[in-house]
Amino acid sequence: MTTALAAAGCQTPDLDARLLLAHALATDPGDLFTRGEEPVPAAAEAAAEAFLARRAAGEPVGRILGHRAFWSLDLLLSPDTLEPRPDTETVVEAALDMFPDVAVPLRILDLGTGTGAILAALLLERPRATGIGLDRSEGAARTARDNLARAGLTPRASVLVGDWGAALAGGFDLVVSNPPYITAGEMAGLSREVRLFDPALALVAGEDGLDAYRAIAAGLPRLLRPGGGAVLELGAGQEASVAALLRARGLAVCGPARRDLGGVPRALAARIA
Numbered sequence: 001m002t003t004a005l006a007a008a009g010c011q012t013p014d015l016d017a018r019l020l021l022a023h024a025l026a027t028d029p030g031d032l033f034t035r036g037e038e039p040v041p042a043a044a045e046a047a048a049e050a051f052l053a054r055r056a057a058g059e060p061v062g063r064i065l066g067h068r069a070f071w072s073l074d075l076l077l078s079p080d081t082l083e084p085r086p087d088t089e090t091v092v093e094a095a096l097d098m099f100p101d102v103a104v105p106l107r108i109l110d111l112g113t114g115t116g117a118i119l120a121a122l123l124l125e126r127p128r129a130t131g132i133g134l135d136r137s138e139g140a141a142r143t144a145r146d147n148l149a150r151a152g153l154t155p156r157a158s159v160l161v162g163d164w165g166a167a168l169a170g171g172f173d174l175v176v177s178n179p180p181y182i183t184a185g186e187m188a189g190l191s192r193e194v195r196l197f198d199p200a201l202a203l204v205a206g207e208d209g210l211d212a213y214r215a216i217a218a219g220l221p222r223l224l225r226p227g228g229g230a231v232l233e234l235g236a237g238q239e240a241s242v243a244a245l246l247r248a249r250g251l252a253v254c255g256p257a258r259r260d261l262g263g264v265p266r267a268l269a270a271r272i273a
């Protein structure tokens with residue numbers, strides 16, 4: 001399996017092969033080391049071959065498994081959701097830093113919630129918080145509801161379908177978002193894993209990649225209660241443009257953006273007076 005995946009251009013063929021074989025055998029990847037001598041049943045072999053063909057055609061492992069780790073969660077994916085990325089954990093960290101008191105009953109809004117990743121992580125870390133996840137995609141909203149339920153968070157969360165915050169009144173302490181930020185022109189240059197398997201609605205935001213930030217920034221003065229804050233994920237090179245959009249709406253940008261593990265400025269925080 002590993003050789004075929006390497007030949008197909010996969011960056012982590014060993015790991016991918018192990019995860020897919022374990023999925024075919026319905027076992028934990030760690031158990032493969034102790035089961036190395038056991039024969040593989042015919043049905044599992046056929047399943048592994050089918051998974052291998054999908055991975056070799058560019059489908060990410062998480063899509064084949066149907067779930068992916070994020071923060072301390074195991075999140076279900078669907079064709080309507082972006083596969084949550086480790087970079088987005090930077091948004092969670094910045095938001096937790098902004099509201100460090102575990103005992104405060106925050107009201108959180110996650111715009112473009114996708115799988116519900118950011119909202120679920122924040123609700124786990126802030127046990128007195130409540131939150132709304134909102135997405136334009138009905139399919140993503142269904143998956144977010146499933147993920148919040150699996151994490152036991154349904155009593156503190158609801159998921160709505162809408163166009164950013166347009167239909168919401170306000171009163172939120174914290175608004176978080178990882179919006180689409182790819183330009184229409186960049187789409188063709190994305191890896192096939194992203195271009196073919198993440199939904200376009202989750203990726204592309206107009207000619208300059210800033211359309212979603214414009215819409216979100218315009219809504220923040222209404223959505224945030226006085227003293228509230230927002231944390232937005234950034235695409236590479238977008239810090240100055242997004243900071244300018246936030247300042248134009250009367251928000252005070254808090255310091256430089258928090259960097260992700262690759263050193264890229266990734267999570268920009270701002271407060272409203």
Ligand SMILES: C[S@@+](CC[C@H](N)C(=O)[O-])C[C@H]1O[C@@H](n2cnc3c(N)ncnc32)[C@H](O)[C@@H]1O
Pocket residue numbers: 081082083084085088111112113114115116117118134135136137140162163164177178179180181201202203
């Ligand atoms: C980059 S994905 C982020 C998903 C998730 N928050 C995460 O970090 O993994 C952007 C999300 O915004 C949603 N979206 C796009 N346009 C929207 C709009 N006009 N209103 C609300 N959500 C929108 C997409 O469906 C997608 O789920």
